[in-house]
Amino acid sequence: MKKKCLLLVLTLIPVLMFSNPVLGLLERIDKGASKKFKIEVTESADNKDYFELDQTGDKVVVRGNNYISIATGINWYLKYYANIHLSWNGMTVKLPKKLPVVNRKEHRETDHHIRYYLNYCTFSYSMSFWDWERWQKEIDWMALHGINLPLSITGTEAVWVNVLDKLGYTKDEINKFIAGSGFLAWWQMNNLEGWGGPNTDQWYAQQVELQKKIIKRYKEYGMEPVYPGYAGMLPSNAKEKLGLNVSDPGYWGEFKRPSFLQPTDPRFAEIAELYYTELEKLFGKAQYYAIDPFHEGGSIEGVDLDLAGKSIMNAMKKASPNAVWVAQAWQANPRPAMVNNLNKGDLLVLDLYSDCRPMWGPEWSTWYRSQGYGKHEWIYCMLLNFGGRTGLYGKMQPVIDGYYDAQLHRSGNTLKGIGATMEAIENNPVMFELLFELPWREDRFTKESWLADYTKARYGKSNQYINNAWNILSNTVYNFPIESVQEGTTESVFAACPKLDITNVSCCSSTQPIYNTDSVRIAAAQMLKTADQYKGNNNFEYDLIDIVRQTIANRAYYLQKDVTVAYKEGNKKNFIRLKNEFLTLMLVQDSLLETRSEFMVGAWVNQAKKIAKTDAERKLYEWNARTQITVWGSRISAESGLNDYAYKEWSGILRDYYYTRWDAFFNYLEEKLDGKNPKEIDFYLISEQWTNNNNPYPDSPQADPIERAKDLYYRYVHNK
Numbered sequence: 141m142k143k144k145c146l147l148l149v150l151t152l153i154p155v156l157m158f159s160n161p162v163l164g165l166l167e168r169i170d171k172g173a174s175k176k177f178k179i180e181v182t183e184s185a186d187n188k189d190y191f192e193l194d195q196t197g198d199k200v201v202v203r204g205n206n207y208i209s210i211a212t213g214i215n216w217y218l219k220y221y222a223n224i225h226l227s228w229n230g231m232t233v234k235l236p237k238k239l240p241v242v243n244r245k246e247h248r249e250t251d252h253h254i255r256y257y258l259n260y261c262t263f264s265y266s267m268s269f270w271d272w273e274r275w276q277k278e279i280d281w282m283a284l285h286g287i288n289l290p291l292s293i294t295g296t297e298a299v300w301v302n303v304l305d306k307l308g309y310t311k312d313e314i315n316k317f318i319a320g321s322g323f324l325a326w327w328q329m330n331n332l333e334g335w336g337g338p339n340t341d342q343w344y345a346q347q348v349e350l351q352k353k354i355i356k357r358y359k360e361y362g363m364e365p366v367y368p369g370y371a372g373m374l375p376s377n378a379k380e381k382l383g384l385n386v387s388d389p390g391y392w393g394e395f396k397r398p399s400f401l402q403p404t405d406p407r408f409a410e411i412a413e414l415y416y417t418e419l420e421k422l423f424g425k426a427q428y429y430a431i432d433p434f435h436e437g438g439s440i441e442g443v444d445l446d447l448a449g450k451s452i453m454n455a456m457k458k459a460s461p462n463a464v465w466v467a468q469a470w471q472a473n474p475r476p477a478m479v480n481n482l483n484k485g486d487l488l489v490l491d492l493y494s495d496c497r498p499m500w501g502p503e504w505s506t507w508y509r510s511q512g513y514g515k516h517e518w519i520y521c522m523l524l525n526f527g528g529r530t531g532l533y534g535k536m537q538p539v540i541d542g543y544y545d546a547q548l549h550r551s552g553n554t555l556k557g558i559g560a561t562m563e564a565i566e567n568n569p570v571m572f573e574l575l576f577e578l579p580w581r582e583d584r585f586t587k588e589s590w591l592a593d594y595t596k597a598r599y600g601k602s603n604q605y606i607n608n609a610w611n612i613l614s615n616t617v618y619n620f621p622i623e624s625v626q627e628g629t630t631e632s633v634f635a636a637c638p639k640l641d642i643t644n645v646s647c648c649s650s651t652q653p654i655y656n657t658d659s660v661r662i663a664a665a666q667m668l669k670t671a672d673q674y675k676g677n678n679n680f681e682y683d684l685i686d687i688v689r690q691t692i693a694n695r696a697y698y699l700q701k702d703v704t705v706a707y708k709e710g711n712k713k714n715f716i717r718l719k720n721e722f723l724t725l726m727l728v729q730d731s732l733l734e735t736r737s738e739f740m741v742g743a744w745v746n747q748a749k750k751i752a753k754t755d756a757e758r759k760l761y762e763w764n765a766r767t768q769i770t771v772w773g774s775r776i777s778a779e780s781g782l783n784d785y786a787y788k789e790w791s792g793i794l795r796d797y798y799y800t801r802w803d804a805f806f807n808y809l810e811e812k813l814d815g816k817n818p819k820e821i822d823f824y825l826i827s828e829q830w831t832n833n834n835n836p837y838p839d840s841p842q843a844d845p846i847e848r849a850k851d852l853y854y855r856y857v858h859n860k
Contacts, residue, residue, distance in 0.1 A: 162207055173235050177202055177214070181207070188249040189252075191580075195243070198239075207283070207362050211284050211286070212283075212285065216580070220597060227598075228566045231277045252558065253288075253557060254519055255286045255558055256560070257287040259492075262563060265325075265564035265768070265786055268765070269321065269744075269765065270350075274747075279354065287576070289557075291430055297347065298345075298348045317375045318333075321343065322767065323768065330397060331435060331436065342753050346753075351423055355423055367428070369456050370456070371452065374401050382407075387441065393773070393782060402448075403444065408455075413455065416458075426463070433452070435473060446477055446480075450482070463486075464485070464488050466488045467479065469507075482516070489517070489519070490519050492521050494520045495523060496627075500549070500555075506625055512549075518555060520555060522561065524568065526563050527563055527628070527646060528786050528788065529788075531567075531617075531629025532618070532686065534571040534617070535620045536571070538621075539571070540586075543578045570594065591614055598679045600677065605670040606670060609687070610663075612662060616655035616659050631650065634798050634802075635784055638806075641704060646787065647782070664857075667683070682736060684845065685849060691857050695856075696722065703719050703722055707813065712813045723799065730791045731848065733794070734843065735841050735843050735844065736845055737841060744765055749761060759834065769793070770830060771831065
């Protein structure tokens with residue numbers, strides 16, 4: 141292969157450190173790490189993305205066709221040569237003084253040039269209150285996993301402030317339109333207005349500053365940000381305020397949707413141009429724009445879909461002639477009538493739910509489209525997580541097979557890459573590691589063969605007990621059947637709004653396990669058998685707590701049913717014994733989870749308060765943080781299905797919120813058993829009291845994770 145050397149960085153002069161983002165990445169991983177690598181950027185003769193691992197003297201050589209390919213190669217080297225796995229729970233590590241040698245050059249390549257990342261929802265369920273320190277770690281994580289096309293919506297609410305101001309809206313009217321910090325994703329998707337606000341001037345200013353730093357780092361790496369494009373959205377009073385021809389998309393649940401500006405309105409092109417002009421002023425021009433009109437059931441009555449699609453595309457192209465429309469394949473979108481007549485190459489479709497309901501072609505799918513996406517290019521995506529709900533979950537082999545099957549399908553001709561479109565991150569790291577390796581593995585493989593290398597990389601060495609545990613997990617919680625349409629993890633009954641017969645927590649999943657839960661208990665036991673050998677191992681301790689947490693949650697599922705049986709049989713003695721056991725188990729779970737900051741509500745709430753500049757902002761951000769993970773919306777919207785959609789099985793919220801609800805419910809049932817007629821419980825009122833509270837929560841570990849896990853496991857779930 142003929143290669144032309146473009147850049148060879150051998151210097152450690154500080155001023156040059158910043159000219160190569162890979163060196164900065166290495167230094168953030170471990171100070172001095174850049175001295176141990178030799179980085180080479182070279183062209184690819186066959187237009188494929190590639191990386192190579194090689195050796196020269198005592199330095200590891202990582203070469204590739206761009207910085208993202210090289211960062212991917214560094215991650216590959218760290219995992220499969222140095223047995224080091226960088227993950228959300230740890231992005232720094234102490235490298236060995238002398239790196240393991242690459243004895244034989246390794247070359248990996250892919251012609252799937254796009255590795256997409258993020259969902260609108262991720263920006264709210266995970267990123268609502270991030271600062272630059274956290275964002276910098278995430279961008280490094282993206283680079284290490286080969287991601288080059290991230291959705292980038294941070295701060296674009298400030299674009300709308302400028303647009304609406306120029307359209308004659310007052311500051312108060314603008315604030316009533318734009319959602320608050322914890323709910324901006326659904327405002328961006330045209331689902332609601334104003335909920336969680338009003339935002340302060342300081343919020344808009346700091347988000348603009350943050351987005352500029354994010355974009356700058358993206359550009360340094362060579363990533364292409366995907367900005368929100370103009371989808372016809374305007375405030376719901378646009379007809380009265382501006383005299384425009386708008387349609388009413390109706391409601392999203394109980395939330396009033398913004399108006400949709402009809403493409404036949406003479407001012408459509410003008411307002412779209414105003415939007416793109418203000419966007420470019422703040423953040424620059426982009427090549428990719430995310431546009432999703434009529435998301436999740438928005439009414440299309442009276443809309444000429446073909447004309448709407450062309451008008452949206454024309455406005456985007458006027459702003460950026462080489463622009464590509466990025467559309468989510470979700471439910472009815474993208475509507476064929478809106479996109480069929482767009483030019484080939486102008487639309488990139490995210491097959492948002494390839495791991496469960498793919499639209500690209502498999503006939504078994506409940507969202508099967510016989511023609512796939514026709515001439516339009518598309519991305520194979522894994523959604524996996526909904527609402528940031530806590531739980532082990534995945535479809536390991538179906539995700540692997542689906543990717544290779546798609547390449548062999550007729551739709552494979554227009555397949556351009558892979559993507560992660562989860563609603564929240566920082567969960568189930570094994571699934572994301574698997575997904576982003578797919579383009580770099582030419583041949584189909586099995587989850588068993590992959591896991592053997594994964595566990596060695598994740599924990600630093602091979603271990604039979606760990607292998608046993610992960611083989612069990614890969615055939616249970618990570619082996620959901622391909623035909624299952626459950627949205628994400630099996631839900632924890634702890635988080636359910638109390639009643640006798642629990643079937644689900646959120647609107648869209650289930651509490652009933654579809655795997656042998658006893659096997660997960662055995663997997664936890666296997667991890668505990670070797671736990672003392674891994675004290676201080678960050679990845680091991682995180683996974684151990686998560687697996688034991690799942691074991692306790694599974695135990696609670698059956699225990700709650702026993703409580704219900706005792707109540708229905710009128711057996712008060714058994715009822716009291718079992719309900720006390722259930723409540724104790726909830727506190728046990730809380731005690732387990734306070735050993736890792738990732739499972740503590742304090743980490744979420746305190747980050748929200750951390751970015752505030754005033755007491756008023758702190759109260760507003762904390763309310764957003766607490767409300768989003770509990771009732772989500774108003775009483776009406778909560779009772780119509782959004783309540784507990786984004787529940788979190790975390791320390792702090794378990795004992796102060798979920799426990800309070802269950803304890804009140806059990807007391808109510810006990811009074812019923814005594815022949816009394818107690819007042820019905822207003823669970824929304826209980827929730828509202830917690831969302832309006834500002835009691836402090838710790839955000840750092842309160843106990844040793846291994847010792848606490850052993851103690852609680854053997855006392856409360858072993859042989860249960």
